[in-house]
Amino acid sequence: xxxNPLYHxxxxxxxxEKVWIQRAQKSPEHFGPLYKxxxxxxxxxxxxxxxxxxxxxxxxxxxxxxxxxNIHRFEDRGVPFASWLYRIAxxxxxxxxxxxxADRYVNIETVQLVxxxxxxxxxxxxxxxxxxxxxxxxxxxxxxxxxxxRFFEKRSFREIAEILDMTENNAKVxxxxxxxxxxxxxxxxx
Amino acid sequence: xxxxxxxxxxxxxxSEEIASRQNFDNVxxxxxxxxxxxxxxxxxxxxxxxxxxxVTTILTLxxxxxxxxxxxxxITLKTNALPEDTKCxxxxxAGEDIAFKTYEVNPLKDEKIVLESGTTIExxxxxxxxxKPNEKVEIKVREFHDQASVFISGIPMDxxxxxxxxxxxxxxxxxxxxxxxxxxxxxxxxxxxKTTQNPETFGFWFLNQDKKAWEEYxxxxxxxxxxxxxxxxxxxxxxxxxxxxxxxxxxxxxxxIARVETPKKEEYKIPGKNTQLxxxxxxxxxxxxxxxxxxxxxxxxxxxxxxAEFAKNSKKNWSSVDLSKNQEKYTALFKNSTESYxxxxxxxxxxxxxxxxxxxxxxxxxxxxxxxxxxxxKKQELLAEKKASQQxxxxxxxxxxAAQDLQSRNRYNQLAEASEENYKKSSNAxxxxxxxxxxxxxxxxxxxxxxxxxxxxxxxxPFKIGVxxxxxxxxxxxxxxxxxxxKDKNTRFSYGEGFRNIDLLGLQKNDDLVLVGIDxxxxxxxxxxxxxxxxxxxxxxxxxxxxxxxxxxxxLKSLMDGTTDTV
Numbered sequence: 001x002x003x004n005p006l007y008h009x010x011x012x013x014x015x016x017e018k019v020w021i022q023r024a025q026k027s028p029e030h031f032g033p034l035y036k037x038x039x040x041x042x043x044x045x046x047x048x049x050x051x052x053x054x055x056x057x058x059x060x061x062x063x064x065x066x067x068x069x070n071i072h073r074f075e076d077r078g079v080p081f082a083s084w085l086y087r088i089a090x091x092x093x094x095x096x097x098x099x100x101x102a103d104r105y106v107n108i109e110t111v112q113l114v115x116x117x118x119x120x121x122x123x124x125x126x127x128x129x130x131x132x133x134x135x136x137x138x139x140x141x142x143x144x145x146x147x148x149x150r151f152f153e154k155r156s157f158r159e160i161a162e163i164l165d166m167t168e169n170n171a172k173v174x175x176x177x178x179x180x181x182x183x184x185x186x187x188x189x190x
Numbered sequence: 191x192x193x194x195x196x197x198x199x200x201x202x203x204x205s206e207e208i209a210s211r212q213n214f215d216n217v218x219x220x221x222x223x224x225x226x227x228x229x230x231x232x233x234x235x236x237x238x239x240x241x242x243x244x245v246t247t248i249l250t251l252x253x254x255x256x257x258x259x260x261x262x263x264x265i266t267l268k269t270n271a272l273p274e275d276t277k278c279x280x281x282x283x284a285g286e287d288i289a290f291k292t293y294e295v296n297p298l299k300d301e302k303i304v305l306e307s308g309t310t311i312e313x314x315x316x317x318x319x320x321x322k323p324n325e326k327v328e329i330k331v332r333e334f335h336d337q338a339s340v341f342i343s344g345i346p347m348d349x350x351x352x353x354x355x356x357x358x359x360x361x362x363x364x365x366x367x368x369x370x371x372x373x374x375x376x377x378x379x380x381x382x383x384k385t386t387q388n389p390e391t392f393g394f395w396f397l398n399q400d401k402k403a404w405e406e407y408x409x410x411x412x413x414x415x416x417x418x419x420x421x422x423x424x425x426x427x428x429x430x431x432x433x434x435x436x437x438x439x440x441x442x443x444x445x446x447i448a449r450v451e452t453p454k455k456e457e458y459k460i461p462g463k464n465t466q467l468x469x470x471x472x473x474x475x476x477x478x479x480x481x482x483x484x485x486x487x488x489x490x491x492x493x494x495x496x497x498a499e500f501a502k503n504s505k506k507n508w509s510s511v512d513l514s515k516n517q518e519k520y521t522a523l524f525k526n527s528t529e530s531y532x533x534x535x536x537x538x539x540x541x542x543x544x545x546x547x548x549x550x551x552x553x554x555x556x557x558x559x560x561x562x563x564x565x566x567x568k569k570q571e572l573l574a575e576k577k578a579s580q581q582x583x584x585x586x587x588x589x590x591x592a593a594q595d596l597q598s599r600n601r602y603n604q605l606a607e608a609s610e611e612n613y614k615k616s617s618n619a620x621x622x623x624x625x626x627x628x629x630x631x632x633x634x635x636x637x638x639x640x641x642x643x644x645x646x647x648x649x650x651x652p653f654k655i656g657v658x659x660x661x662x663x664x665x666x667x668x669x670x671x672x673x674x675x676x677k678d679k680n681t682r683f684s685y686g687e688g689f690r691n692i693d694l695l696g697l698q699k700n701d702d703l704v705l706v707g708i709d710x711x712x713x714x715x716x717x718x719x720x721x722x723x724x725x726x727x728x729x730x731x732x733x734x735x736x737x738x739x740x741x742x743x744x745x746l747k748s749l750m751d752g753t754t755d756t757v
Contacts, residue, residue: 016580019584022587028221029218031217032214035212035217039208043208043211057211061213061217061220062220068217103194103195104194105196106194107197107200108197108199109198109199110198133196137194
């Protein structure tokens with residue numbers, strides 16, 4: 001499993017970020033370093049879930065505006081700033097689907113999918129890919145979020161838990177259940 | 191049910207492309223446009239915000255509390271409310287003075303005034319013996335926390351033979367219809383004056399204006415050593431610049447390192463190991479660059495070091511071999527009656543020339559390595575310097591934030607304190623913070639006037655020979671009054687009319703100073719003297735003439751740097 005470098009910080013980096021946050025809480029002009037640091041990660045999070053690039057850039061900008069409005073509420077209580085931003089991102093992305101009636105996309109790289117479905121069956125990969133791609137569409141939003149974050153965005157369970165506001169163990173259990181559900185569906189379709 | 195669309199292997203977007211779409215200015219501008227009303231803005235809840243909310247809360251709760259609060263919201267600043275000169279207090283700069291702020295209080299109620307600094311003035315009912323007890327009394331206040339404002343006000347700062355180092359000063363008056371209101375001797379006014387320094391090391395004084403002298407005055411000090419030192423934005427900016435400078439230096443050194451070229455053996459005409467060499471006659475006039483060498487042979491150039499084709503061809507008989515050169519590359523052309531063969535070669539030296547070349551190469555290599563090592567060491571030093579600067583910056587920012595937070599919290603708590611309901615709501619920790627971080631002097635008064643938390647500082651020794659005071663352009667400056675501000679000690683030394691003779695001028699050598707002179711025409715001159723470059727006897731001090739459009743107060747504040755607000 002890859003490690004998200006933006007999420008796993010050294011104590012030095014965390015301290016630096018703490019200072020940035022404190023400054024941003026005092027004045028919006030000081031939000032710049034946080035924007036610079038997280039812009040790409042947040043954009044990728046948004047773009048992962050939609051198809052239109054320009055809309056993704058717009059939503060990303062809106063997420064930062066919202067974060068600036070709410071940063072005074074951010075308290076360093078163990079939840080990293082990144083997770084806090086992702087929570088805003090999640091909410092803004094769904095707001096965008098509602099407002100703009102945009103389609104929710106799940107963007108997957110075949111390589112990731114192959115890893116994910118490796119133990120599904122002994123069927124040929126291309127067939128499995130086609131089947132699972134169809135099956136994913138049958139998952140619920142909450143289920144796809146877990147699969148997406150864990151397998152396509154390579155996030156740790158801890159990070160998933162913090163973004164989705166649940167315990168780490170719960171994130172693990174729920175993700176396992178979704179994988180099992182997909183397997184079951186896969187076998188049924190066979 | 192199809193909830194989503196699945197897309198496989200969409201083309202990836204590069205980090206560079208995403209970075210190119212970063213536009214924080216745009217985000218900030220959108221943020222500003224979409225700003226909620228000020229009271230909903232989180233940044234509003236800074237020092238001003240908390241104070242105002244505290245004030246509002248107290249006003250709302252007035253009906254339920256014993257004390258009636260008077261606050262900045264109720265201040266009615268009179269136009270042109272500049273004080274008139276008195277026998278004792280004369281503003282030195284014509285047209286400039288520090289205005290009073292006027293608070294209207296009801297003499298029949300308990301009143302509490304909270305100033306911007308957090309200084310509080312409590313006036314119980316029955317304290318003010320007004321001619322018209324049913325009408326409001328105007329409480330006029332000027333509070334000083336910086337030398338620039340004290341200077342502009344004209345309040346004398348000499349005590350006997352010394353000058354005062356001030357930690358905080360307040361002037362307070364009470365009037366009704368322009369007439370001074372008496373204070374009930376049995377019910378003094380309680381004042382808690384915020385100070386910029388630990389007041390325990392300072393004395394407390396009252397200005398007896400009739401005697402034009404400061405008198406010691408009883409006061410209690412409330413301080414803690416934990417006071418959070420305020421940090422100005424300028425200090426933070428300077429620290430940021432230091433980090434940036436270190437970064438720039440690192441970039442410059444990295445560029446220097448990249449430019450250091452490691453010498454190559456080919457450049458010194460040193461042959462490679464186990465390469466194919468052959469001798470060749472050539473006319474040195476055609477190749478003057480080779481004429482300095484005695485033992486030149488030619489090495490076959492081949493990426494693998496060994497040219498199999500050359501090895502094969504070298505066994506053949508050739509009737510002639512011609513050397514040619516094109517764009518610094520040498521070519522040997524072997525010919526006989528039936529065929530020809532071309533090979534790229536390079537001249538290399540042998541024998542004594544080779545020894546000399548090897549020596550030169552070794553020296554060049556050592557020199558390049560030495561330069562590189564030195565630059566690498568320098569880079570490491572700069573990295574350490576950058577790290578230290580970054581840590582200092584972080585510490586400064588944290589200190590600034592802590593000081594601002596505490597200031598806000600202090601003010602909020604002080605305002606909240608008046609309301610019993612709010613007081614109960616205040617957490618113990620918050621109240622402890624007020625105790626921990628407040629530097630103040632508490633005193634009671636039954637008379638109006640100027641109260642000062644100060645420490646006498648001896649005047650510096652006069653110059654034995656004296657110094658020449660000049661305007662820029664070397665014209666002699668004849669000052670009516672000359673003031674020396676010691677930036678490090680927050681002290682002003684006064685010379686000339688009304689003070690000690692200008693001939694007794696002396697300057698403290700180990701501190702940063704600002705000199706301000708006022709000539710007989712009212713022109714103001716100023717100059718800065720740094721501790722690193724003290725003025726010696728027989729030297730001259732050159733004054734810059736103040737632009738008439740510039741306010742002396744603004745000029746002085748900028749020269750003195752990091753001053754606090756004056757009420």
